[in-house]
Amino acid sequence: MIAALKRYFKKDLIPLLADLRLAIVLLLVIAVFSILGTVIEQGQSLAFYQQNYPEDPALFGFLSWKVLLISGLDHVYRTWWYLSLLILFGSSLTACTFTRQITALRWFSRTWNFYSKPRQFEKMALSTELDTGTINQLTEFLEAKRYKTFHKDDTMLYAHKGLAGRIGPIVVHASMLIILLGAMYGAMTGFFAQEMVPSGNTFTVQNVFDAGPWAGPQIPKDWSVKVNRFWIDYSPEGRVDQFYSDLSVLDDQGEEVKRKTVWVNQPLRYRNVTMYQADWSIAGVRVKINNSPILQLPMAPIETENGGKLWGTWVPTKPDMSAGVSLIAQDLQGTLLVYNEKGELISTVREGTSVEVNGVTLSVPEIIGSTGLQIKADPGVPFVYLGFGLLMLGVVMSYVSHSQVWALQDGDKLYVGGRTNRAQVSFERELVAVLDELSDGDGADTPKELVTS
Template sequence: MQVLRKIIAWASSLKVAIFLLLVIALASAIGTAIPQEEPIGNYLEVYGKHPWLGFINGKTLIRLQFNQVYSSNWFLALLGWLGLSLMICSWRRQWPMVQAALNWIDYKDPQQLSKLAIAETIPTAQSSQGLNQLAVHLQKKGWQVKQKSGRLAARKGALGRIGPPLIHLGLILILFGASWGAVKGQRVEKFLAPGRSFQLLNREGVNQLTLTLNTFKIERDPAGRVEQFRSTLELTDQREEDGEIREVSVNHPLRIKGMTVYQADWSLAAITLQLGKSPKLQLPLQEFPQLGEQVWGLVIPTNQNGKEPILMSVSSEAGPVQVFDEGGQLIAGLRPGGDAQEIKGVPLRVVDVIPATGLLLKRDPGVPVVYTGFAITLLGGFLSILSTRQLWAVSEPENEYIHVGGLSNRNLSGLANEMPELLATISNNELNEAAFRRA
């Protein structure tokens, strides 16, 4: 039993909590530095050539679950350990402090008051009336007063004592919600061209909703830099005939059926070409990372035997489309919607470049719990600011004294500055009594 108590005391210690917070912060930094939830092949290729920190290759990185830090077993274990530490600390320390703060302490002996942080002795011949006058004044000032024969106890701001336990409760809910979302959450990333759609299936494989991309616009500033992405989606429920039109943009996600749709990325899906007087041909584009970041293109032949191919590359839906020969020489630059140019003896015209939206769909059941935890934590932080003041007064009629003592967990100087006003109530009562006797 003694060993168990030592383990509980160690698990709820401040040093352990600080250590866990540092380890969790370090793990979060790793999750920020390393791209998360990407295909395993990407890690093997990238970190196989250039190990992370010089010695962690792709296989080691995957074995340590650095590719999915926030849903890894060891990270969830750290969150669980921290949550358990907070719960034990709340049970062993915070809750007894709240109980002690809510219980009234009854001081009967003047010697007890002399040991408090603030202690004063007021001479008075009318001690009972002085206590009554003090009680009335305290109640007017918003104090709670409990009066007994020859003594009183008062307190103000006792609600502030429940602030720290609320902070602990909020942090526990945040940890639980984050862990629940990491285990039970879903994440899907889709690229859609206008007119394309995909279905959202439940765990039984039944279609719940069909998302169709109607339009996708990229807003740019005069210099050509991207300012905003906007996707217009048509949401069709299988139980309804007509779909609902909704817009998604950066920082303005769409929430529907427990899922959140984010405007996360963009790409170029296809290019529409016209060779001479031929019909318009829509050809898919693919990424060419060897040409640079966010560069798409395709290779097409210029004669029937497939020889003398050309490479067409583009990095923006507005163009230009650059054309290279098989030797890598730039031979033309075409604008979408512009005039045709003769390339390898063939008139070639770019009709348009079709962009694709990148949508990130996330289902996180822990989000409401996390938001609730944040709200409780903020409330607890606000209440913790409130100072709890306590005051006691004990009369000593045989020596014609009233002894007053006070405590405050915060801003003790504020209570000390307020004491003269409170004690003046007793002194004024004595002066009033003397004036009455003279009259």
């Protein structure tokens, strides 16, 4: 039974996995699902998918929120079938590397055998026969062309250059395997969270939207983050220009270990966790009625027909709360609209000022903003970056031509032959130039023309 499995593994399964056609099909399928994972929002709430992918009418006639959740298209990169595709593609690359690339290197090591018979040169891509010249003279000219030369019995020569061209494909395969391993490791151990935190508050990561099965150790438990301040810069036209969060990372003793101001595309990184500035809101407003203590009231978002942002709260103007006014804010520029119980606009008040309403003085010391942070950890990113770096290096190496030259001194005859894996015309010209130099240096006629097999 074990012997049969070994024969099947060696004769049937390995050749199937090493088939280039299978690798191409798998790569195309992975690319298609990766595009879907980019187009379809990942890790959102059920309400989000129900709103944007309704059953009637379903997108393209079939793509509804139920289809997304059942198929896992809401978290493509962590589904069992996507990871299975990556594993299968990685197995194909591994099989191809060991059956083709490593085998090619072993073959290359065997080509270091020196040719000892003139008829062996007839099988080469390029070969010629010279009546003059010696192995030592040919060695000098080849070394001047940056060839590495090897001799045997002073009658046989082997020379080569551009070995990187043979190693390049192996580096490309290895880099792709590293990228796949990094992607799978990140999918299994990474997480994605979102937090909306009022200015001045301290938080720990709680609102995790998407996480791999092994993401537990990556979610911070022994440190927290304090939002020292959140503010927005506005353009002269009143549009949001940029919003900022001054963040401090606190250890489990409450001591600050890192501080940074973040904005869009300028995140804070700490212990493989990255915090991005993603959104903002208005958390509340601090008000004062006549000489009362300062009250902090929450502000809730208000839906509008045009999709604009509004936040509102209600402020009592009598001790028994039988009367009051509504405060409406559109942004953090400091202006609040004051509405009476009938919904009529009666006044406006700016941050740091006061207004008379319902027979009382309403002061607004501060409008409190909230920062929206996206928090993620992907431990596989360093491996992916390493893989892409090696991939670029391997591609460049693969363009290097690997050229080989053999020579045999047989009495007065000098047999020379060579081959290359690419740039055949350039190699032929180079070899002809070397033979011309060899003939000129010996004072003899031009050697016979290279024979191309």
